[in-house]
Amino acid sequence: MAEKKRLLIVIRHSPYGSSLAKAAVDVALATAAFDQRVELLFTGEGVLQLMPDQDSQRLGVKNIGRQLASLPLYDIDRVYVDAEAAERYRVNLDAAAVAVERLSPHDMHRLMVAHDHLLGL
Amino acid sequence: MSVLLHTLSAAPSSAAFKDCLKVLQPGDAAVLMGDGVYAAVPDTEACGALLATGAQLYVLDTHAQLTGVTCTAQGIGLVDMDGLVALSERYCRQMAWY
Amino acid sequence: MSTPGADAFDAEGFLRDLSDWTPQVAEQIAAAEDIDLTPAHWEILELLRAYYREYDSSPAMRAMVKYCGLKLGPDKGRSIYLMSLFPGSPAKIGSKIAGLPKPDNCL
Numbered sequence: 001m002a003e004k005k006r007l008l009i010v011i012r013h014s015p016y017g018s019s020l021a022k023a024a025v026d027v028a029l030a031t032a033a034f035d036q037r038v039e040l041l042f043t044g045e046g047v048l049q050l051m052p053d054q055d056s057q058r059l060g061v062k063n064i065g066r067q068l069a070s071l072p073l074y075d076i077d078r079v080y081v082d083a084e085a086a087e088r089y090r091v092n093l094d095a096a097a098v099a100v101e102r103l104s105p106h107d108m109h110r111l112m113v114a115h116d117h118l119l120g121l
Numbered sequence: 122m123s124v125l126l127h128t129l130s131a132a133p134s135s136a137a138f139k140d141c142l143k144v145l146q147p148g149d150a151a152v153l154m155g156d157g158v159y160a161a162v163p164d165t166e167a168c169g170a171l172l173a174t175g176a177q178l179y180v181l182d183t184h185a186q187l188t189g190v191t192c193t194a195q196g197i198g199l200v201d202m203d204g205l206v207a208l209s210e211r212y213c214r215q216m217a218w219y
Numbered sequence: 220m221s222t223p224g225a226d227a228f229d230a231e232g233f234l235r236d237l238s239d240w241t242p243q244v245a246e247q248i249a250a251a252e253d254i255d256l257t258p259a260h261w262e263i264l265e266l267l268r269a270y271y272r273e274y275d276s277s278p279a280m281r282a283m284v285k286y287c288g289l290k291l292g293p294d295k296g297r298s299i300y301l302m303s304l305f306p307g308s309p310a311k312i313g314s315k316i317a318g319l320p321k322p323d324n325c326l
Contacts (some may be wrong), residue, residue, distance in 0.1 A: 044140035069272035073282035
């Protein structure tokens, strides 16, 4: 069997401003559910998805933060974040729902080049 | 080997444009299309920032023509649809910034 | 207490409104699937509901297996065990009986 292609999902939209955040989670979980290799990079406004303490209960919408917390159960263990953007938006990554690795812009480029397919959402 | 081709279709003031700018590197290519073509206007901040990345820059000819961006900065090449296809064959990965 | 009527379920038998769920409703859905609920079933159903509260989604099979393993130990974190309780598609049928939405990544 051919070696599995590696997919990097580049997440760069805020969690509730559009349906793109939900789409990114869906693609990630579906990819993993079908046993494909997938990693995630949160960059720009996408880092806002990692804000701790999201609470969607009163609005009755899906809680993106909680859905991201389920990533390890799909064996999605490599999650990276644009350190500069997290700092700019004051996102407390230590309290984020999922463990992340902080990257510089240069490392983000290296990460992209290390994958076979890039999907920006 | 050429590795990373970016297609940039967001306006220069957008978050997507800035996100793209952050990772563009020498050895990459970027094709400006849609609202991204406005970054090909010479002597603009966006154009200067793009040129400073050292990436190979192109603008999609029909989109430049449509928007009236007829005079493009030196260092930004015009590319047509066939040229875009050729680029996508030359670069093994593509990232869309929209 | 009255059980919800046919219009409370979608075409595939999933409860439309999660708040309509009660253990009696679970028995009703399970009966329609030809499953007799035992304590072993209830353990998994409770776990699925806990999963939903924690992650705001129904698990696909992969996550269900791993979550069961984490919470109930390796003997129960196996697809063969879950298949024995909810034959066919444990993630789909388990979610249905637990009153959760259909898992997204499930055919």
